[in-house]
Amino acid sequence: MTVFLVLLVVALLGITFWQLSKIFKLSQGKADNTQVANDSDNQAQGKYMLCFVIAMYAMTIYCFVAYRSYFLPETASEHGKDYDILMLISVVLIMFVQIITQFLLHFFAFKYRGKKENKATFFADNNLLEAVWTGIPIVTLAGLIIYGLYTWTDIMDVNDEDDPLMIELYAYQFDWRARYAGSDNELGKANVRFIEGVNTLGIDASDSYAMDDVVTNELHLPVGRKVVFKMRSQDVLHSAYMPFFRAQMNVVPGMITEFSYTPIKTTEEMRQTDFMVEKVQTINSIRRKNSKQLIAKGEEALEPYEFDYYLLCNKICGVSHYNMQMKIVVESEEDYNKWMAKQKTFKQVVAK
Amino acid sequence: MSGAHGHHKETFITKYIFSEDHKMISKQYLITGLLMGIIGIAMSLLFRMQIAWPEQSFGVFEVLLGKWAPEGVMDPNVYLALVTIHGTIMVFFVLTAGLSGTFSNLLIPLQIGARDMASGFLNMVSYWLFFLSSIIMVFSLFVEAGPAAAGWTIYPPLSALPQAMPGSGLGMTLWLSSMAIFIASSLMGSLNYVVTVINLRTKGMSMTRLPLTIWAFFVTAIIGVISFPVLLSAALLLIMDRGFGTSFFLGDIFIQGEVLHNQGGSPVLFEHLFWFLGHPEVYIVLLPALGITSEVIATNSRKPIFGYRAMIGSIIGIAFLSTIVWGHHMFVSGMNPFLGSVFTFTTLLIAIPSAVKSFNYITTLWKGNLQFNPGMLFSIGLVSTFITGGLTGIILGDSTLDINVHDTYFVVAHFHLVMGISALYGLFAGVYHWFPKMYGKMMNKNLGYVHFWITAIGAYGVFFPMHFVGMAGLPRRYYTYTNFPYFDDLADTNKLITYFALFTAFGQLFFLYNFIHSMFYGKKAVQNPWKSTTLEWTTPVEHIHGNWPGELPTVYRWAYDYSKTNENGDYVIPGQDYATQVTPMQEGEVELHH
Numbered sequence A: 001m002t003v004f005l006v007l008l009v010v011a012l013l014g015i016t017f018w019q020l021s022k023i024f025k026l027s028q029g030k031a032d033n034t035q036v037a038n039d040s041d042n043q044a045q046g047k048y049m050l051c052f053v054i055a056m057y058a059m060t061i062y063c064f065v066a067y068r069s070y071f072l073p074e075t076a077s078e079h080g081k082d083y084d085i086l087m088l089i090s091v092v093l094i095m096f097v098q099i100i101t102q103f104l105l106h107f108f109a110f111k112y113r114g115k116k117e118n119k120a121t122f123f124a125d126n127n128l129l130e131a132v133w134t135g136i137p138i139v140t141l142a143g144l145i146i147y148g149l150y151t152w153t154d155i156m157d158v159n160d161e162d163d164p165l166m167i168e169l170y171a172y173q174f175d176w177r178a179r180y181a182g183s184d185n186e187l188g189k190a191n192v193r194f195i196e197g198v199n200t201l202g203i204d205a206s207d208s209y210a211m212d213d214v215v216t217n218e219l220h221l222p223v224g225r226k227v228v229f230k231m232r233s234q235d236v237l238h239s240a241y242m243p244f245f246r247a248q249m250n251v252v253p254g255m256i257t258e259f260s261y262t263p264i265k266t267t268e269e270m271r272q273t274d275f276m277v278e279k280v281q282t283i284n285s286i287r288r289k290n291s292k293q294l295i296a297k298g299e300e301a302l303e304p305y306e307f308d309y310y311l312l313c314n315k316i317c318g319v320s321h322y323n324m325q326m327k328i329v330v331e332s333e334e335d336y337n338k339w340m341a342k343q344k345t346f347k348q349v350v351a352k
Numbered sequence B: 001m002s003g004a005h006g007h008h009k010e011t012f013i014t015k016y017i018f019s020e021d022h023k024m025i026s027k028q029y030l031i032t033g034l035l036m037g038i039i040g041i042a043m044s045l046l047f048r049m050q051i052a053w054p055e056q057s058f059g060v061f062e063v064l065l066g067k068w069a070p071e072g073v074m075d076p077n078v079y080l081a082l083v084t085i086h087g088t089i090m091v092f093f094v095l096t097a098g099l100s101g102t103f104s105n106l107l108i109p110l111q112i113g114a115r116d117m118a119s120g121f122l123n124m125v126s127y128w129l130f131f132l133s134s135i136i137m138v139f140s141l142f143v144e145a146g147p148a149a150a151g152w153t154i155y156p157p158l159s160a161l162p163q164a165m166p167g168s169g170l171g172m173t174l175w176l177s178s179m180a181i182f183i184a185s186s187l188m189g190s191l192n193y194v195v196t197v198i199n200l201r202t203k204g205m206s207m208t209r210l211p212l213t214i215w216a217f218f219v220t221a222i223i224g225v226i227s228f229p230v231l232l233s234a235a236l237l238l239i240m241d242r243g244f245g246t247s248f249f250l251g252d253i254f255i256q257g258e259v260l261h262n263q264g265g266s267p268v269l270f271e272h273l274f275w276f277l278g279h280p281e282v283y284i285v286l287l288p289a290l291g292i293t294s295e296v297i298a299t300n301s302r303k304p305i306f307g308y309r310a311m312i313g314s315i316i317g318i319a320f321l322s323t324i325v326w327g328h329h330m331f332v333s334g335m336n337p338f339l340g341s342v343f344t345f346t347t348l349l350i351a352i353p354s355a356v357k358s359f360n361y362i363t364t365l366w367k368g369n370l371q372f373n374p375g376m377l378f379s380i381g382l383v384s385t386f387i388t389g390g391l392t393g394i395i396l397g398d399s400t401l402d403i404n405v406h407d408t409y410f411v412v413a414h415f416h417l418v419m420g421i422s423a424l425y426g427l428f429a430g431v432y433h434w435f436p437k438m439y440g441k442m443m444n445k446n447l448g449y450v451h452f453w454i455t456a457i458g459a460y461g462v463f464f465p466m467h468f469v470g471m472a473g474l475p476r477r478y479y480t481y482t483n484f485p486y487f488d489d490l491a492d493t494n495k496l497i498t499y500f501a502l503f504t505a506f507g508q509l510f511f512l513y514n515f516i517h518s519m520f521y522g523k524k525a526v527q528n529p530w531k532s533t534t535l536e537w538t539t540p541v542e543h544i545h546g547n548w549p550g551e552l553p554t555v556y557r558w559a560y561d562y563s564k565t566n567e568n569g570d571y572v573i574p575g576q577d578y579a580t581q582v583t584p585m586q587e588g589e590v591e592l593h594h
Helices: A002-026 A039-066 A080-111 A127-156 A267-272 A274-296 A333-341 A346-351 B012-017 B022-052 B059-068 B076-112 B120-142 B170-199 B212-243 B267-301 B308-322 B337-349 B351-365 B374-396 B399-405 B409-439 B445-471 B485-521
Strands: A165-172 A175-180 A214-216 A219-222 A227-233 A238-242 A247-251 A257-261 A309-313 A325-331
Touching (some): A002 B120, A039 A080, A039 B445, A080 B374, A080 B399, A127 B337, A165 A219, A175 A325, A267 A274, B022 B076, B022 B485, B170 B212, B212 B267, B212 B308, B267 B308, B267 B351, B267 B374, B337 B351, B351 B374, B374 B409, B409 B445, B409 B485
Parallel strands (some): A219 A325
Antiparallel strands (some): A175 A214, A227 A257
């Protein structure tokens, strides 16, 4: 409150100074044009424009080279291949247009920098030119739109073909749960109104499909089998973002959202890729460096990093939004079955 | 206002505070907008510091944030609050009111040849409602539980339930009240602009002789009138859900150990309502900046703006399309994927009028005689960031590609360049260009050059690397990334971005100093310092009520007769490379059909 009052006083002071400006108005000199750009300003600024576009190119090259390891590794899902091709085409196209237009803009600024004796060309209109730069974007975008929409329709077509694994992703402030449909591969009904005691997901105990459901805090997926995610939120909006699978869908309280993909790379395979080996090395060298500083301060050292897929919350959901994650493990069918056999069904959980 | 151009005695109150004069109101908008801008930018520095040096202690946090930064370490709730209020202030208070409010008010009457706005009183009320909403928004920073913190998009249920986060209590109530008043202000302003442009154009000022600034303000006002009421209704429904037990946006919620009674509501409905304003809002911010750029580039290139009719067409095209693309913010919201297809189609169409505008700007420079006044530099800078930022829109507007970059720093980089930085450049270009008209003084050009180059380098330094950070899948609105070791190698780049942000903010001090200093001690301006053709430069340097002494000017030509020559190759007005709109057609001269 005090701070607010102080600000108010500052604002009033501002108005006072404004009023004072009238006094200065009475004591001003003659009008002149010294603050308008002259030939030497035009010379200098025009050259800076040229330097600027060169610097922009340098920055672009630097970013693409120095940050090449920032791009996500090769996709871990089936549809991700189409996604990555579309992304590559779009990036190439964008960079092509960017390089040309920025050059023209800044080069013209340099080339036509003003001089007193120069005359500008009165060139107000040209229908052919307008048609060209309306037409080219139309054709290019038509291509992109059609390609994009085919991919989109494919990706978003969530269906039950090929006997997919049914999994519910359940989000709440601030964690995730996965509910597997169990041996019947059919998720039992659920609603937050059933939440009680150990039944933290609000599973409907009267639904026979629900009894074999399995709730876990890690997401295990068998490689090569299509998964259909049914997503449900307990409280606010969340978003299930799985960047390595090119997958994201908001999780909305009051409705069920869906996403589906087929994982094609096990966690182990992803760890073995050249990209990931190099990436993990870089990260671990950074972590060792940071650990030294931490130890010097008397704090604990950081654990060495090993790659795991993760799912993270990507829709602002409250104070711990930044740490709402779940580990994803993609493994062989046998490993998956072994892991699943160790989990408790809803029936077992409730019985206890 | 007819004939009311005599000087009648005004008190301090009627002249400076409750003024009905559009020129004074425009200055009020500008100063308020700049003050809000200082707050908004300062906030961004604070949370950028937290991102670069997570959970480190800073004395400046302790001083500014007090109990919200115990021992100088920023609290996560405050981080979210800063992000939220930064977005709100910059989008609405600085770039909507500060930009459009300032220049629509200043230029509409002056450039169409009117004595004032259609309703001076409504105009005054509009400003004071804006001022009131600013005060409420700033005041909300000081409430016990902190200001609104659910992101500037305030998606419920997070924004609807005080149990969900502390900022959703009184802070959110104040946010909603402030925005409701802001919308009322904006509607009054917009209606006034539309009516004024339609009715008060002076003799000879046909719609196709209007400067592009006026076209931009006019169309902006129309989309404002169409879309702002929808946000108002969304805000009202949200207020109902928060206070009166309705379930427009809430259903099946279990929070803090209890089930809420709400049933059947949908947060997706709110998203639709919000973005029905939210997307046109981008163009409400951007179109005035593009209008200013058109004017400044033409004047300083000493050439007509290229493709005047195509420019008008693209303004209208962008405005129309802007109202049917909102769904591209919601590709992964859970709405029907078929809608995603439709919105991808309409969204990518916007690239066409945008491309037309960009190429027209570039062609305007071609074979010009460019005068690099600071306003011109910022206009060229705008075209540059508009292209860089606009191009990545092709990725984000494509529903497929949006899946994996949605809500990452790629989005943050995109919209900051294409609407944030571009619109700010438009604001700066406008201030440098029309400062002589507003204050009768010149701003210092050398300080202007320093300001531009620091900003230009800094803005790209902040937002260009940010695209790459986003490509790594780094989510926005995260208090810290230290819980994800996978992001460890991004830390250096995040620091780099913060250094650039501090550098850019430092550069703005040159502008503030120049602005305030020139207001008092600037060189006195001549009547038409940039040798411009438009009507505002035919008014006297000293502001008078009613703008023109004597009769209103009559317009004989369009706004862009720069370097026009007759058959002999001489300028149509001998010895002068421009013909103002009040210059009658010379013998043998033909008016181009523009």
